[in-house]
Amino acid sequence: MKLPDKYYHSSDVVALSRDLIGKYLFTSINNEVTGGYIVETEAYNGIIDRASHSFGNRLTSRTRTMFEQGGIAYVYLCYGIHEMFNIVTSVAGQPHAILIRAIEPTDGIETILTRRNMETIKPNITRGPGSVAKALGISRNINGISLQSDTVWVEDRGLTFTNKEVIAAPRIGVAYAGEDALLPYRFYVKGNIYVSKPNK
DNA sequence: ATACGGATTGACT
DNA sequence: GTCAATCCGTATA
Numbered sequence: 001m002k003l004p005d006k007y008y009h010s011s012d013v014v015a016l017s018r019d020l021i022g023k024y025l026f027t028s029i030n031n032e033v034t035g036g037y038i039v040e041t042e043a044y045n046g047i048i049d050r051a052s053h054s055f056g057n058r059l060t061s062r063t064r065t066m067f068e069q070g071g072i073a074y075v076y077l078c079y080g081i082h083e084m085f086n087i088v089t090s091v092a093g094q095p096h097a098i099l100i101r102a103i104e105p106t107d108g109i110e111t112i113l114t115r116r117n118m119e120t121i122k123p124n125i126t127r128g129p130g131s132v133a134k135a136l137g138i139s140r141n142i143n144g145i146s147l148q149s150d151t152v153w154v155e156d157r158g159l160t161f162t163n164k165e166v167i168a169a170p171r172i173g174v175a176y177a178g179e180d181a182l183l184p185y186r187f188y189v190k191g192n193i194y195v196s197k198p199n200k
Numbered sequence: 201a202t203a204c205g206g207a208t209t210g211a212c213t
Numbered sequence: 214g215t216c217a218a219t220c221c222g223t224a225t226a
Contacts, residue, residue, distance in 0.1 A: 080220030082208050130208050173207055
């Protein structure tokens with residue numbers, strides 16, 4: 001059921017970002033399985049992408065994870081508050097990553113509600129990358145872990161969306177990247193309530 | 201050693 | 214719509 005390791009070894013991180021829409025992301029933390037299907041992603045295209053941490057081949061203690069072979073998690077802290085969950089792709093030495101920005105929750109709803117301090121499901125429970133990580137119990141201590149592990153993984157359950165239902169648009173929050181901020185590297189399911197706005 | 205600011209969210213007007 | 218929260222990676226010295 002898990003996507004095989006080789007799935008993540010493609011050098012086309014943008015195509016993979018599109019393909020991950022509709023795939024199921026799960027975590028098992030303290031024996032509690034939570035997850036749902038991906039409805040929003042963003043591609044970060046390695047050393048030539050000004051929006052990427054790895055732009056200009058920047059290899060540091062933080063970005064080291066991105067330089068490993070695809071098929072592992074890259075988790076970092078943003079704004080001192082929010083954990084961001086990414087999937088590393090491509091081969092070792094080519095630092096590609098895909099940010100998971102939103103999922104539609106399907107499994108472990110009670111646990112997700114507890115982690116999010118909510119009593120009922122609202123759209124913002126897994127809307128936005130910081131919210132996804134919190135809902136799934138993801139933190140920096142799973143940085144670098146394999147997606148073949150039983151802690152975090154992705155499954156294909158046969159759910160698909162047509163190209164008409166999936167929008168390609170510029171990424172969010174990367175204005176510092178100059179003209180690279182205009183690249184259509186963000187993918188989302190049109191109209192899905194869990195997608196961070198705009199979602200039309 | 202120090203300064204700057206970010207792949208954001210949620211509370212509040 | 215505005216804005217505070219909050220830590221660490223990164224650049225500069």
